[in-house]
Amino acid sequence: MSTPAGAPADAPATPVVRARNVTKAFGHVEVLKGIDLDVAAGEVVCLLGPSGSGKTTFLRCINSLERIDGGRIWVDGELVGLAERGGRLHRLTDKQIAAQRRDIGMVFQRFNLFPHMTALENVVEAPIRVRGLPRAQAHERARALLERVGLADRAGNYPAQLSGGQQQRVAIARALAMQPKLMLFDEPTSALDPELVGEVLSVMRELADDGTTMVVVTHEVAFAREVADQVVFMDGGVVVERGTPAEVVANPREERTRAFLARVRAGEAG
Amino acid sequence: MSGPQPPREAAGEVAERPGRIEAVEVRHPWRWVAVAVIAVLALMLAHLLVTNDQFDWGFTLEVMNQNIVLRGLLVGTLFTTVCAMAIGIVGGVLLAVLRLSDNPVLAGVSWAFTWFFRAVPRYVLLSLTGGLGALFATGLSIGVPFDFLLTQWFGTPQLRLLSIDQQALYALFGGVFGGIVGLGLSEAAYMAEIARAGLLSVDKGQHEAAEALGMTKRLAMRRVVLPQAMRVIVPPTGNEVIAMLKDTSLLVAIPVTTELFYRVSQIKNQTYEVMASNMAAVLYYLLATSLLMVGQYFLERRFGRGYGASPRRPAAAGVSLGPGGAK
Numbered sequence: 001m002s003t004p005a006g007a008p009a010d011a012p013a014t015p016v017v018r019a020r021n022v023t024k025a026f027g028h029v030e031v032l033k034g035i036d037l038d039v040a041a042g043e044v045v046c047l048l049g050p051s052g053s054g055k056t057t058f059l060r061c062i063n064s065l066e067r068i069d070g071g072r073i074w075v076d077g078e079l080v081g082l083a084e085r086g087g088r089l090h091r092l093t094d095k096q097i098a099a100q101r102r103d104i105g106m107v108f109q110r111f112n113l114f115p116h117m118t119a120l121e122n123v124v125e126a127p128i129r130v131r132g133l134p135r136a137q138a139h140e141r142a143r144a145l146l147e148r149v150g151l152a153d154r155a156g157n158y159p160a161q162l163s164g165g166q167q168q169r170v171a172i173a174r175a176l177a178m179q180p181k182l183m184l185f186d187e188p189t190s191a192l193d194p195e196l197v198g199e200v201l202s203v204m205r206e207l208a209d210d211g212t213t214m215v216v217v218t219h220e221v222a223f224a225r226e227v228a229d230q231v232v233f234m235d236g237g238v239v240v241e242r243g244t245p246a247e248v249v250a251n252p253r254e255e256r257t258r259a260f261l262a263r264v265r266a267g268e269a270g
Numbered sequence: 271m272s273g274p275q276p277p278r279e280a281a282g283e284v285a286e287r288p289g290r291i292e293a294v295e296v297r298h299p300w301r302w303v304a305v306a307v308i309a310v311l312a313l314m315l316a317h318l319l320v321t322n323d324q325f326d327w328g329f330t331l332e333v334m335n336q337n338i339v340l341r342g343l344l345v346g347t348l349f350t351t352v353c354a355m356a357i358g359i360v361g362g363v364l365l366a367v368l369r370l371s372d373n374p375v376l377a378g379v380s381w382a383f384t385w386f387f388r389a390v391p392r393y394v395l396l397s398l399t400g401g402l403g404a405l406f407a408t409g410l411s412i413g414v415p416f417d418f419l420l421t422q423w424f425g426t427p428q429l430r431l432l433s434i435d436q437q438a439l440y441a442l443f444g445g446v447f448g449g450i451v452g453l454g455l456s457e458a459a460y461m462a463e464i465a466r467a468g469l470l471s472v473d474k475g476q477h478e479a480a481e482a483l484g485m486t487k488r489l490a491m492r493r494v495v496l497p498q499a500m501r502v503i504v505p506p507t508g509n510e511v512i513a514m515l516k517d518t519s520l521l522v523a524i525p526v527t528t529e530l531f532y533r534v535s536q537i538k539n540q541t542y543e544v545m546a547s548n549m550a551a552v553l554y555y556l557l558a559t560s561l562l563m564v565g566q567y568f569l570e571r572r573f574g575r576g577y578g579a580s581p582r583r584p585a586a587a588g589v590s591l592g593p594g595g596a597k
Contacts, residue, residue: 065478094487102484112479115576116497126483129493158576171479178483 014077016041016182016213017062023070024057031057033237034071039182039230042211046224048248049234050260055217058234059184062215063104064097075104076181102130105175109187111167113159119146119170120155123177131178138177145173149203165196169203176207183207185216221264225249233257326546333543333550339533343554346529347518350449354518355511357454362461366469367491369462380462387459392452393520399452400524403440410434446528449521457514464506468499500573508566512559530554 017039024032031054039045047055060066062073064081073080081097083090092100113122123142127133133141146152149169151162159167168188175183185204189197201223208214208227218224224231224245231248233241233256241254252258319325333339368380387395413430420426434442442448472495480490519531527533531551538547 063482065482098481098484098486101482104482106479106482108475108479108482110475112473112475114476114479114494114498116501116573117576125493126485129489130484160576174483 013041015039015074016043016076017215018074019058019062019071020073021071022058022061022068022073024054024061024066024068031237032061032068035234035237035239037232037239039213039215041213043229044208044212044214044216044227045230045232046228046245047215047217047232047234048219048221048224048260049240050263053234054237055234056186059186059215059217062182062184063101063106064092065106075100098130102178103181105178105180105183107168107171107175107183107185107188109190111159111164111171111191113167113171113174115159118156118158119151119162119173122159122170123174126174127177142173142177145176146170148176148206149173150199163196164192165199168192168200172200172203172207181213183212183214185214185218187217187219189218189220219264221249221261221268233260235260324545325549326543327549329541329543329546330549330553333534333537333547334553336533336537338528339530339537339550342528342530342533343558345446346449346521346526346532347515347554348558350446350453350518350521350529351511351515353450354453354457355514357450358457358461358510358514359507361454361458362463363465363496365458365462366465369466370469384459384462387456390456392456392517393523395456396449396452396520396523399448400444402443402448403436406436406439409436410439444524446521446526449518449524449526452524453514453517453520457510460510461507464503464510465499468501468503469495471502472498497573501570501577504566504569504573508562508569511562511566515558515562516555 015038017037019035019037022032022035023030031052033054035054035058037045037058047059049055057066061068062075062080067081072082078100080100081092083092083096113119114125117125120139120142123145124135124138127138127141128135143152143155146155149172151166151169151173154162154166154170159170162170172188188204189200192200197220201220204214204216204223205227216223216228226245228245230242231245232239233248233252233254235256241248241252241257247253248257249261252261365380365383368376369384371377390398411430411433413428413432414420417426417429421428443451476494476498477490480494481487485493518529521529522532534547534551537550538544541547
C-alpha cells in the first residue's frame with residue numbers, strides 16, 4: 001500500500017528480515033502505518049527519515065522491544081513475537097522472546113553499557129550467561145572482538161572511563177559476541193560528539209564489508225550513500241521511497257525525500 | 271567573537287612567562303575563634319566525664335564484663351540484628367519486585383504487607399508476635415491446607431508433615447525467634463520502599479540492553495539491574511541496620527530478657543549506679559555501630575564499581591592506563 005514503484009523483489013533465499021504491513025500505535029498515535037521490508041543475508045539497509053517518522057520504532061519491533069499491532073515480521077524465517085498453532089496466533093512468552101533475541105544484536109543510541117562491569121565483562125556477560133559458553137572461550141572471543149573494534153587496551157576499563165565513541169564500540173563488540181545473524185543499529189552516532197562519530201562509523205563500515213547483515217537507523221547520509229545496499233526513506237509512519245543509495249540519496253524521486261536530504265545537508269554544512 | 275582580544279605573541283617568538291603571584295592569602299580570624307570555643311567546650315566535657323563521681327568507669331567496665339550482659343549483647347542484640355536484617359533485606363527486595371510486577375494481585379499483596387507493617391509500632395508488633403502462640407491452641411502443622419475438612423468429608427487420614435504443639439509455640443514466639451520474626455517483617459516493609467527506589471533508579475535502557483542480548487527478565491534483574499540498584503540501596507540500608515541494632519532494645523515487649531539493655535537495666539536497678547550502668551550500654555552500642563560503619567564502607571565500595579576513577583585490577587587484566595582514557 002505504501003510502497004511506491006513496486007515492492008522489493010523477492011529475495012531468492014529466506015530473507016534475514018521480512019516485514020509485511022507492520023502497524024503500531026502508541027495510544028491513539030499511529031506511528032507505523034503498514035511497513036514492508038526485506039533484508040537479504042549480508043545486506044546493509046539504512047533507514048532514513050525525520051524525527052518521529054517511525055524508523056526507530058520499526059527497528060525496535062524487529063527484536064520485540066516494541067509489540068506490533070498488525071502485520072508480521074519474520075527474522076530468519078521465524079515469526080517474531082508470535083507463533084501460529086492450530087490456526088491461531090499465540091503471543092510468545094518472555095522466555096521464548098528472549099530466545100529469539102539471542103540471534104539479533106542491537107546497538108543503542110545511548111550505548112547502554114552495563115556501568116558496573118568493565119568493557120571485557122560487558123562483552124562476555126551474555127555469551128556466558130545466555131549461551132552458556134565456557135568462561136575461557138568467552139574471554140578469548142571477547143578479547144578478539146575488542147581488538148577488532150580497536151579497544152584491546154581498554155578491556156579493564158569501566159564505561160565511565162571511556163569516551164562516547166569508545167563506549168559505542170564496546171557496545172558493538174558486546175552485540176557481536178552473541179554471533180547474531182542480524183545487527184540492528186539505532187542511531188548509533190547521534191549521541192556522540194562530532195569528532196567521535198568517525199571511529200564508530202568506520203567500525204560499522206568494516207562490519208558491512210565483512211558481510212554482516214545490518215539494519216541501521218541513522219542520520220548519517222554519507223554513511224548510507226557509501227555503505228548501504230538499500231536505503232529506505234520513512235516519513236509519517238510509511239515508507240516514502242526505497243532503493244539503492246544511487247536512487248534514493250543521489251537522485252530522489254519523492255519531494256519529501258528531497259526536502260529531508262536538503263535539510264540534513266544544510267545541517268551538515270552549517 | 272567581539273570584545274577585547276588578549277595581546278598575541280608573534281609567531282615563533284618565545285613569550286616571557288609571568289612570575290608566580292606572591293599575594294597575602296585571605297585571613298579567616300573567625301575560624302580561630304570557633305576552634306577556641308570548641309576547644310573550651312571539649313575540655314569541659316572531658317572534665318565532666320573524668321571528675322564527676324556519677325561516672326564510675328571502673329564500674330562501667332565491670333558491667334560490660336558481666337556474663338549476662340555479654341550474652342544479652344550477643345544473642346538479644348547482635349544475633350537478632352543480623353537475623354532480622356537478613357529477613358528484612360531479602361523480604362524487602364522480594365516485596366519491591368512484587369510491587370513493580372505487572373501482576374496486580376502480587377503488587378497489591380506487596381502494598382498491603384507494607385501498609386500493615388509500617389503502620390504498627392515495633393514495640394506493639396513485638397508484643398503481638400510474642401503472644402502468637404496463643405492463636406494455635408491445637409498446635410501448628412505444615413501439610414495440606416484444610417486437611418481436617420477432607421478427613422471429615424472423605425475420611426482421608428491427616429495430611430501433615432511437621433507439627434509443633436502449643437507449648438513449643440509459646441516458647442518459640444515468646445523468645446528471640448518471636449523477636450526476629452517481628453523485627454524482620456517490620457524491617458521488610460521499610461526495606462521494600464528502599465529497594466523499590468533502588469530498582470527504579472536504574473535506567474530503562476539497562477533493561478532493554480540486557481533483554482536485547484537475549485537475557486530473560488529474571489536474569490536481567492539478577493545480573494544487570496539489581497547490582498546497579500544496590501548502589502542506591504546500600505547507604506539507606508546501613509542506616510536501617512544501625513536503627514535495627516538499637517530497636518533490639520524493644521525485645522522487652524516480647525518479653526525477651528537476654529538482651530543488652532534489659533540486662534544492663536537489671537544491674538542498674540539493683541545497684542542504683544544509673545549513669546555508670548547506662549554508659550556500659552552506650553559504649554557497646556557505639557562499638558557495634560562503629561563496626562557496622564566499617565562494613566558499610568566496604569559494601570559501598572563494592573557496589574560503587576564503575577562509578578569511581580580507578581579501573582579494576584589493571585595489572586591483572588593486563589591493561590595500561592593511558593592519561594587520555596578517562597572522560
